[in-house]
Amino acid sequence: MPVFRVLDDALEVRHRHEVLRVEAWGTDSARVRVARYRLPTDDVGALDAAPEHSGTVTVGAEKTTAQLVNGELTVTVVFDGNAADPEPRLTFTRTGTDEELLAEQPEHPWSPGARAFQGNRSGAYAIHQRFAAHPGERLYGLGQHTHGRLDHKGLRLDLVQRNGEVSIPFVLSSRGYGFLWNQPALGRVEFAENATRWTADQARGIDYWITAAPTPRDILARYADATGHAPELPEWAAGFWQCKLRYRTQDELLAVAREHKRRGLPLSVIVSDYFHWSAMGDYRFDPEEWPDPQAMVDELAEMGVELMVSVWPTVSQLSEHYEDFRDRGLLIGSDQGAEVHHLVQDKGMATRMPVSVYDPTNPDTRAFVWDLIRRNYLDLGIRVFWLDACEPELDPAHPANTTLYAGPGAQTLNIYPRDNARLFAEGMAAAGQPGTVLLSRSAWAGSQKYGAAVWSGDIPATWDSLRSQVRAGLSIAVSGIPWWTTDIGGFHGGDPDDPAYRELMIRWFQYGVFCPLFRLHGDREPRMPWGYAQTGGPNEVWSYGEEAYEILSAQLFLRERLRPYLQEQMRVAAVEGVPPMRPLFVDFPQDEVSWTVEDQFLFGPDILVAPVTEPGARHREVYLPAGRTWTDAWTGHTHEGGRTLTAEAPIERIPVFTTQGSGLPLKDAGRGRM
Numbered sequence: 001m002p003v004f005r006v007l008d009d010a011l012e013v014r015h016r017h018e019v020l021r022v023e024a025w026g027t028d029s030a031r032v033r034v035a036r037y038r039l040p041t042d043d044v045g046a047l048d049a050a051p052e053h054s055g056t057v058t059v060g061a062e063k064t065t066a067q068l069v070n071g072e073l074t075v076t077v078v079f080d081g082n083a084a085d086p087e088p089r090l091t092f093t094r095t096g097t098d099e100e101l102l103a104e105q106p107e108h109p110w111s112p113g114a115r116a117f118q119g120n121r122s123g124a125y126a127i128h129q130r131f132a133a134h135p136g137e138r139l140y141g142l143g144q145h146t147h148g149r150l151d152h153k154g155l156r157l158d159l160v161q162r163n164g165e166v167s168i169p170f171v172l173s174s175r176g177y178g179f180l181w182n183q184p185a186l187g188r189v190e191f192a193e194n195a196t197r198w199t200a201d202q203a204r205g206i207d208y209w210i211t212a213a214p215t216p217r218d219i220l221a222r223y224a225d226a227t228g229h230a231p232e233l234p235e236w237a238a239g240f241w242q243c244k245l246r247y248r249t250q251d252e253l254l255a256v257a258r259e260h261k262r263r264g265l266p267l268s269v270i271v272s273d274y275f276h277w278s279a280m281g282d283y284r285f286d287p288e289e290w291p292d293p294q295a296m297v298d299e300l301a302e303m304g305v306e307l308m309v310s311v312w313p314t315v316s317q318l319s320e321h322y323e324d325f326r327d328r329g330l331l332i333g334s335d336q337g338a339e340v341h342h343l344v345q346d347k348g349m350a351t352r353m354p355v356s357v358y359d360p361t362n363p364d365t366r367a368f369v370w371d372l373i374r375r376n377y378l379d380l381g382i383r384v385f386w387l388d389a390c391e392p393e394l395d396p397a398h399p400a401n402t403t404l405y406a407g408p409g410a411q412t413l414n415i416y417p418r419d420n421a422r423l424f425a426e427g428m429a430a431a432g433q434p435g436t437v438l439l440s441r442s443a444w445a446g447s448q449k450y451g452a453a454v455w456s457g458d459i460p461a462t463w464d465s466l467r468s469q470v471r472a473g474l475s476i477a478v479s480g481i482p483w484w485t486t487d488i489g490g491f492h493g494g495d496p497d498d499p500a501y502r503e504l505m506i507r508w509f510q511y512g513v514f515c516p517l518f519r520l521h522g523d524r525e526p527r528m529p530w531g532y533a534q535t536g537g538p539n540e541v542w543s544y545g546e547e548a549y550e551i552l553s554a555q556l557f558l559r560e561r562l563r564p565y566l567q568e569q570m571r572v573a574a575v576e577g578v579p580p581m582r583p584l585f586v587d588f589p590q591d592e593v594s595w596t597v598e599d600q601f602l603f604g605p606d607i608l609v610a611p612v613t614e615p616g617a618r619h620r621e622v623y624l625p626a627g628r629t630w631t632d633a634w635t636g637h638t639h640e641g642g643r644t645l646t647a648e649a650p651i652e653r654i655p656v657f658t659t660q661g662s663g664l665p666l667k668d669a670g671r672g673r674m
Helices: 216-227 250-263 293-303 322-327 363-376 409-430 463-478 499-512 546-576
Strands: 003-007 010-015 018-024 029-036 057-061 065-070 073-079 088-094 100-103 115-119 125-131 139-144 156-159 166-173 178-181 187-191 196-203 205-211 240-242 269-272 306-311 342-344 353-357 384-387 402-404 438-440 452-455 518-520 601-603 607-609 619-624 629-632 638-640 643-648 656-659
Touching: 003 057, 010 057, 010 065, 010 073, 018 065, 018 073, 018 088, 029 065, 029 073, 125 205, 139 463, 156 166, 166 216, 166 463, 178 216, 196 205, 196 409, 205 216, 216 546, 240 250, 250 269, 250 293, 293 306, 322 353, 363 409, 384 409, 402 409, 409 438, 409 452, 463 499, 463 601, 499 518, 499 546, 638 643
Parallel strands: 240 269, 240 518, 269 306, 306 384, 384 438, 438 452
Antiparallel strands: 003 010, 010 018, 018 029, 029 205, 057 065, 065 073, 073 088, 088 100, 115 125, 125 196, 139 166, 156 187, 166 178, 178 205, 187 196, 342 353, 601 607, 607 656, 619 643, 629 638, 629 656
16 A cells, blocks of 8 residues: 655655655646655756745545645546556546546556656666557647657657757647656657657656646746746847858958948848857857957947857867866766767868867856856857757767766756756856847757747758748747747758749748747858868848849848837746747637647737748638637738638738737838838
């Protein structure tokens, strides 16, 4: 028989070698932890402290059952002594109803049960946690993936960070709950028809959080309360960001900024990409290519333009700081082999050579790296940082071979991008600086509270890729990251002189206008072999011919007109945890069709965007959610919601609809068009 113990706002269950604790963790929510013998006392997950909860939490226990009730969520523990292999089993229901949200399910009638621990003689275990599956359930979130689907039901996904694959183990279910697998271990999740199963390859216990908040908006709010709210987006960040691979010199970069201003085009941020440094790990400009960075920053500031610099976590043995990194234990270690985890041809190298990766989970690393960033960038007035390759990128890709200050890589590596953003956020705060944007290629639960903005990685310049981006951006928005963007036009390739590619660029740019961050980037043709000599083809809005230029420049001004509205939505994101770019079901949960639409999205509550993702398309079908009257932003025609219509999509615009009476200035009043 199990032993039930009623605690303040918590329930503890002991059975054989297992200890299980269910705690109220914010309104309508609970945290569940399970381990062998004792719960771990140290924790590197996303649940730092329990948020306050409204209402009364009640906990009670009898001989074979126990229950915790917290607002909309009821957690019931039942022990069936007549089962073949009895264990305490959890069921999660909506309070006051018999509506089952989630329930544990054993893997086999005899053994293993719903929770399986397979030891590896180190105090850690390979862990399985299994729940029952339900027909028709839809599951959203999980970070950012390239499989091209919004609903993850039926998929098996690795829980590991990779370029373009961002693992944030949070899901929002159409059955009315949100679930965070608060476990940064390498593993996988399977959303099969017969069961849902979460797996950690190496961990010391099970740890997850669940909420039964009544609507998708409320679920996202509870999740932000539990893992941290994003700060408010700085106003300068809502404008246009110009980038290419790569401006090799100070003169090249300034020439582009000056041309933007000469043409009267809006520009908020311009980027000095990788290899601007003297060596990886120096964290300073190469004086041969960037002879007077202070003068550059000052001139850009006079134009109202922020300079963003690329910061990689890689440290070359040619760096002037390498011995400090190595001897002070500031690098990621290895279970086996040397402390080198990436290959790169950095400056001074004749070919690709091994480099190391710093460890941001170590507070000493965070202090050491930030001191270099402060002296070499912040003191120049640079306050925007591009945290590239922060999965971290490993070559060869052996994440389980890493060791970190936080613990073995197999148990902790997925938090790397979060703690890398933490390094910069804490440094900026200590320097008395206002919040900034940390453009990151990866993230984990809680990254948003450090000002991390995610972009979708090194993606192909194809129509398939554009279609995938629409789903990827909505998935990561549901996963708690309100600041997101893509490389407009794709990263790998694209010929600016090719009419077919110009069409793709136009459609991608039109989509990008309605992304939380609006950033042009890519390695255009003619491309060069990977290494410090790379520069990439031209990638400015005037690089794609006169017809495209007229359309793209109009989009720049459209974004400018949207900025006040976007800032308002970013304030909502900071306070309420609801991202500005989101699936239709977040605002229209009672509309069943809204749960199935994957190629449209809401931009705040008043704008519906339908990107064009097919070559040659000059119209597309658009679903207008029920319950509102919608106005075509370009024609002014109104339509009642709850219907699908065919919208015109000439090359100069994509279908956009606004809620009736919103009065948003999408059209250029001076010219009567976009």
